[in-house]
Amino acid sequence: MKSIKRFFIFVCTLGLLGVSAQAQRLSSPFYTQLKQKMAGSVFAQKNPGLNRLAWMRYYPVSTQVFDEVGTWERMTYWFDSSDIISAMAGYLYQMYISASVYGAAQAPARLNANYFGALDAFEHMRDRFNAQDSLDFYRSHKKEIKARLADYFRQAHLPKYNVDDLKNDYVETAFLNTLKNSAGKNGRAGFVLARAKWTASVPGTEKNFFKKYMQASLQELSRQVVLYEENAPSLDVLDKTAGRYNSSSKQYLYRPATDECAACTYDSCRKICRAVVGRKNTRSTNTLRLYEITMRSQKGEYLVSADGKNNFVSPDGQKYPKWQYHAAALAVIRRGGQFVPVVIDKFLFTEPVEFSTWLKKFDSRTTVMYLKPFRLREADEKRLVRPDSRKGKNIVKNGRTYTPYPIGN
Secondary structure: HHHHHHHHHHHHHHHHHHHHHHEEEEOOHHHHHHHHHHOOOOHHHHHHHHHHHHHHOOOOOOOEEEEOOOOHHHHOOOOOOOOHHHHHHHHHHHHHHHHHHHOOOOOOOEHHHHHOOOOOHHHHHOOOOOOOHHHHHHHHHHHHHHHHHHHHHHHHOOOOOOOOHHHEEEHHHHHHHHHHHOOOOOOOOOOEEOOOOOOOOHHHHHHHHHHHHHHHHHHOEEEHHHEOOOOOOOOOOOOOOOOOOOOOEEEEEEEEEEHHHHHHHHHHHHHHHHHHHHOOOOOOOOOOEEEEEEEEOOOOOOEEEOOOOOEEEEEOOEEEEOOOOOEEEEEEEEEOEEEEEEEOOOOOOOOEHHHHHHHHHEEEEEEEEEEEEOOEEEHHHHHEEEOOOEOOEEEEEEEEEEOOOOOOO
């Protein structure tokens, strides 16, 4: 009897292991056909980490300013699943493209930097989707998601996607397991760092172009401040500790804009965006992808640098206070058939640098990266201002006094 029980447990264990392994395998006639097409593309295989972007969907930059999600919008949002359906179909499409270009036989356990761009549709949503719920949502809206996928592949002139082939479900479940495993406690999925599967250098013309707007942004921000107010919407986007709270009243704080990495990132993106939208030249909305990067620690309170320390160092050797997060601008431009990823970050470099060079500043074991397609936002436009006057260390804006924001070590 005991031997029968042991055999039963052994079989169940093998079954579970088999299901676990199968869950990450990528095997369907459609995926095989897509992988063969990408394997036969000289362009895709020449520089897979970047050239996969040629088939991936993206959001062109725009000068339209988006307002915040109001209370009533937030309450009714959950009853409208159409944007989540589009985002999930977009994610699956991006993963199909990336994995096929890489010739992957299995989905990655977690998203890493070589899959950047895969989360664009989720990050572009006006409200956040909890990636922990992705498998349940997929099962509940599979028909609609697959219909969108079929449209995306048809629009890209790629092999026909069969919505009725159940083998595609296994591939998509593997990709959604990757998404779920990439989510933090708040449900937002991010990218862990990994050795780049791309090679790139920043041509002098591109470096000069982005450096021009980097310097213009710093000149403008030198006269501006970032305003903080407890309970302000999305306050944590521009602040590392989400303000200070006084039980009797709100506390109004400010920081010089050039001291705040998220403010520098936003303004750099804003200037680049306005420089290319509506212009007919080599840099246009058809050749540019613009992101706001946010780096956070996945294992502790503070970010860790590549040398294992909590304090990052400026280009001139000055030690910064500990960072709970860090932000920078990423521009991916296509020139002469090549993609060039450029990061603008005045806190770590004096000039624009190639993406993988910038990533090497962070500890790969503890850092998680979030990439959000850039858009102009009403809240940030209001928060980045020029003071009306100064009173000692305080500033005055619209009749209200703001005190300096306290900074730790």
